[in-house]
Amino acid sequence: MGETARWLTPEEQHAWRSFIRLQERLGGRLARLLQTDSGLSGADFAVLVHLTDVPDGRQRYQDLGRALEWEKSRMSHHIARMAGRGLVVREECAEDARGAFVVITDAGRAAIEAAAPRHVEAVRELFLDHVTPAELRVLAQLSERVVSKLDDDRP
Amino acid sequence: MGETARWLTPEEQHAWRSFIRLQERLGGRLARLLQTDSGLSGADFAVLVHLTDVPDGRQRYQDLGRALEWEKSRMSHHIARMAGRGLVVREECAEDARGAFVVITDAGRAAIEAAAPRHVEAVRELFLDHVTPAELRVLAQLSERVVSKLDDDRP
DNA sequence: GGGTGTTCGATGAAGTGTCAACCACGTCTA
DNA sequence: TAGACGTGGTTGACACTTCATCGAACACCC
Numbered sequence: 001m002g003e004t005a006r007w008l009t010p011e012e013q014h015a016w017r018s019f020i021r022l023q024e025r026l027g028g029r030l031a032r033l034l035q036t037d038s039g040l041s042g043a044d045f046a047v048l049v050h051l052t053d054v055p056d057g058r059q060r061y062q063d064l065g066r067a068l069e070w071e072k073s074r075m076s077h078h079i080a081r082m083a084g085r086g087l088v089v090r091e092e093c094a095e096d097a098r099g100a101f102v103v104i105t106d107a108g109r110a111a112i113e114a115a116a117p118r119h120v121e122a123v124r125e126l127f128l129d130h131v132t133p134a135e136l137r138v139l140a141q142l143s144e145r146v147v148s149k150l151d152d153d154r155p
Numbered sequence: 156m157g158e159t160a161r162w163l164t165p166e167e168q169h170a171w172r173s174f175i176r177l178q179e180r181l182g183g184r185l186a187r188l189l190q191t192d193s194g195l196s197g198a199d200f201a202v203l204v205h206l207t208d209v210p211d212g213r214q215r216y217q218d219l220g221r222a223l224e225w226e227k228s229r230m231s232h233h234i235a236r237m238a239g240r241g242l243v244v245r246e247e248c249a250e251d252a253r254g255a256f257v258v259i260t261d262a263g264r265a266a267i268e269a270a271a272p273r274h275v276e277a278v279r280e281l282f283l284d285h286v287t288p289a290e291l292r293v294l295a296q297l298s299e300r301v302v303s304k305l306d307d308d309r310p
Numbered sequence: 311g312g313g314t315g316t317t318c319g320a321t322g323a324a325g326t327g328t329c330a331a332c333c334a335c336g337t338c339t340a
Numbered sequence: 341t342a343g344a345c346g347t348g349g350t351t352g353a354c355a356c357t358t359c360a361t362c363g364a365a366c367a368c369c370c
Binding site for chain 2 (some may be wrong): 024026029
């Protein structure tokens, strides 16, 4: 007996499903808002935010990839698309001829400056405004703990 | 003064980022596990689970789409791919000649029966085991509340 | 110096999701 | 009953992500 896996209790099942649902709905809604009223995807947004936080708006693919936790292939494809739209440019790297830099353009800065306030407002209206500070603390703690376990587990 | 949007407080910023990170990491990890050791995507899994919970493993596109909260286009594309792999079949509908049914096949049942225990175990090991029952309750409540606000807002 | 192995990034293919347009069938109404 | 409208599902184009593979450049070590 007992070779069957432990199934979820009703509470666990319910909590897990609610959580998944929250991710799908909230993520979808925020992505759609960002796209329709700023022309950026969540990924574009993340790249641009990061580049504005870095000296000269300029960083190696490698380092940007690490910061965003993106695979190098994803970096390459995505930056190529963003470069096609003029949000960033690719620059050769003198010190290491294999490498390259991603550099934010003026258009990229303009895009993120226009998008950020709206996005923050959306995060407030759709999420933060409906969560108490205590709940938010619980969420943050739990998130960090689970992520750090994931990191321990398999790098 | 004050035309600038309310920015996030450091606590809000931190909580929000941790939460996003959790979603990306946990979701990615679970998806990869499911894919590599059962050959199913999360979407495949959701479809098959739902079909096993329904009489004769058979449901209208429409109803399945509503249950999963998928757009009809997504249904059509995804079911076509799953049918190509033999997990489900499409069946014409006698009562309404426009409509169609999605029906799980034996291969589909076999796939989900093999995948489900592993997936549940993964959800436990990667998530539930690191969250207290109290935290889980908070998460569930908060998720439901936010989702219901999203529903109120714009259908 | 000349392997040997490693790192950086590019590339192509395949699966996924969204949007917009479309078609075929049903329903309602004048 | 004919025309208008609504509904169920399909299709094609495009954006995004992952995977596997590749070529070029670097680093180490004999």
